[in-house]
Amino acid sequence: MNNEELKTAITTLLPTGVFEEGGDWLNVLLEPSDWLPFALQLRHQEAHYFDYMFCLTCIDWKTHLTMVYHLSSTKYRHNLVVKANLDKAKPDIETVSHIWRTAEFHEREVYEMFGVNFVHHPDLRLLILPDGWEGKNPLRKDFDDPVNMIKL
């Protein structure tokens, strides 16, 4: 499916989704609460079949956090970018690690780097950072380490 077809297909799936223009791929912005049912449909509906999650990350926009999921299909070779804005004070979103297993590690990385809480994640612990870094989120823009960070 090309971007236009994908857009129509997704509009029927998720009427509340907001599409962003620009970039190679179709971007759809949704509410965090819509994410899990939408993800299940994307993965399991034969017409979409987004079985490959090749990137999962988060952006700190200072006012809010944005989760970015890059999805692709090994069958149809179409790509989709799903975004969800999270409240910075209480960044909760449903985990998708049971749909795409790769999300388990990526979500753990985002959890420690941005402090996003993935609800129902099977094993939400620090992956990369050593013990004692819980609650400190180094990739957030307001993170400051006067000792180890060299300002250029």
Next chain:
Amino acid sequence: MWSFSNIADTLHTWLHNTFNATLAKFVEMVLVGVCVISLFAVLGLVLVMMERKVSAWMQIRLGPNRVGPKGMMQSMADTLKLLVKESMTPDGADKFLFNLAPYIAMMVAMLLMAPIAFARNFMMWNLNIGVLYVSAISSVSVISILMAGWASNNKYSLLGAMRSGAQIVSYELSAGLAILSIVVLTGTLNMNEIVLSQADGWWIFKGHIPVIISFIIFIIAVTAETNRAPFDLAEAESELTAGFHTEYSGMKFALFFLAEYVNVFIVCAIGATLFLGGWMPFHIGHWDGFNRIMDLIPSSLWFFGKTFFLIFLIMWFRWTFPRLRIDQLLNLEWKYLLPIGMFNLLLVTAMAILGWYF
């Protein structure tokens, strides 16, 4: 003629003429002890050097070439380094067993030297049950490894020791069966008599196919018994860092290391004695002229030549093959080598009874 047996006889006569019988015996014992220890040390140095040169040759490298002429003193320098290194004992270790284990490993290797015939009429102990003695004593080496692995209080060591236990106990069967086939053919357990029985040809030629099969089984089994690659699961440095001797350092590690190399020498010496005629020169049946020419080469050269050929073979294995997995290792023994070895022993027995050998 200038040979080991002449020297030994001269010395023996001189000692008995000079001292009384008890003292002479005692001095001889001390001399033998000194000889064993120096042979032990020299073998360690030579074999380590040989291993490094062989591996370098196979790996398109030069190998050690800085210390001494052509790097020949490298293993000397390494020994010196190991001697001055601190021998650490981990806190949680069972100290007594931990320190005892390397000495047991070395003692086993030393004891095994006793019945080996190094040259014509030259052996430490002309034991009438030589072969049995060797297979009995070599089983003790597993105890030292288990002891080291258990006492280290390290999980890698324990896993390595357990692997080693399973491995040595299994492969001893095959090695024993392979040795038995020669015992069946010669009808003696005495190493010297086994060598003498090969005066008209080595067993590997006289016994043709069944003995060749025994020989192959023997080589595989002893490679496994000495924990050499591709059967070095007890050490398996990519899986268990260093296996049973992970926690050993300094001279205690060196003793394990030395014992391994001396064990390799001993099993190769036994292989050479049983299958390749030991010190017996290359004889063909009744070609007396040919045999006489062969006799001109000293018997000790024949013995060491054959032994080092087998050692080279084992080193060749090590630097060529990947390591087996533990279940594959045991499968190989219990499903292939042992049945083949048993059947082969039957074949050899039939052959010995019917006289179907040269």
Next chain:
Amino acid sequence: MVEELGSNTEGDLIINVGPQHPATHGVLHLVITLNGETIKKVEPHLGYIHRSIEKMCESLTYRQFIYVTSRMDYLSSHINNHACALIVEKGMQIEVPPRAQVIRVLMDELTRIASHELWWGAMAMDLGAFTPFFHAFREREAINEIMEETCGARLTMNYMVPGGVLEDLHPDFQRKVKEFITLYKRKIAEYDDMVTGNIIFQNRMKGVGVISAADAISYGCSGPTLRGCGVSCDIRKIYPYELYDKIEFDEVLETAGDSFARYMVRIREMNQSIRIIEQLIDNIPEGDVQAKTKAVLKLPKGEFYQRVETARGEFGIFIVSEGGTNPYRIKFRSPGFSNLSALDHMARGSKIGDLVAMMGTLDLVIPDIDR
């Protein structure tokens, strides 16, 4: 005594493999739960070499951040640099001169061969065979020499810049590459004799670390790991970049999904890389090696994603730009990270010896995983 040896109540043995362990090739730390020799669980602990490259890049300009990416997957640093150059070129719509394009592809493929050579040697060493390691380094050395002459470095080349490549090729480049191809063709048969055809080796690899195609996709595996399951995922074929849509080469696929399949994919991939190099080496067009670019690079506001096929799989860069000279947020999607996440799934129920074979064929490069 058993309790003292660190077993838990169920009698399982918990072993730390790493961070300093001969088989992890770097500072990877695996906590393995064992039942005897059988693996019950593998839990990777990462971060021993985490340098927070993503955070670092936020304060680097678009010319500078390329040099950091060489330090991620240091075995295919060219290809990482390539991705960085591509994403800046895509954002700023820079046309790369044809000569530079050919040079880039040549370098990528040489890097891929060098990386696979190292993997081959290291993997054989994991399985207990030392000799292949040295033989692999002989060929890799030839590539490194070529790299050194042209790029001035052997490992972290930093040769690709936005708009082309840094400098023109060394005058000896073509001759040396042709020499390398002859050498390689003579030696690859040796590889098969020494390792591929070895019965012990095959027994160690076949049926070990099996992962189904669906699981591999779900775990986000890419590169030879996914192609070993029979899933076509070569970025060079599916989403061609640079010249790859104009070059003839085959995507290597195996269907078994075990360690041996992954092994064969890599071995056959080296031959395909040689094929690409052979097509291009005599057809390097004359001209500039670098397009004229502004002194200060600024990506327009927006989000950019570029993926390339490194030796280990799909490498992606995600840049969020605010229109300034630095990226606002940068994310590197490293192939090793996702491939490693599948290790637990693969390893359960197999022996410790198999774990080493699996890690070997996943071709883990730890700085790539940790970033």
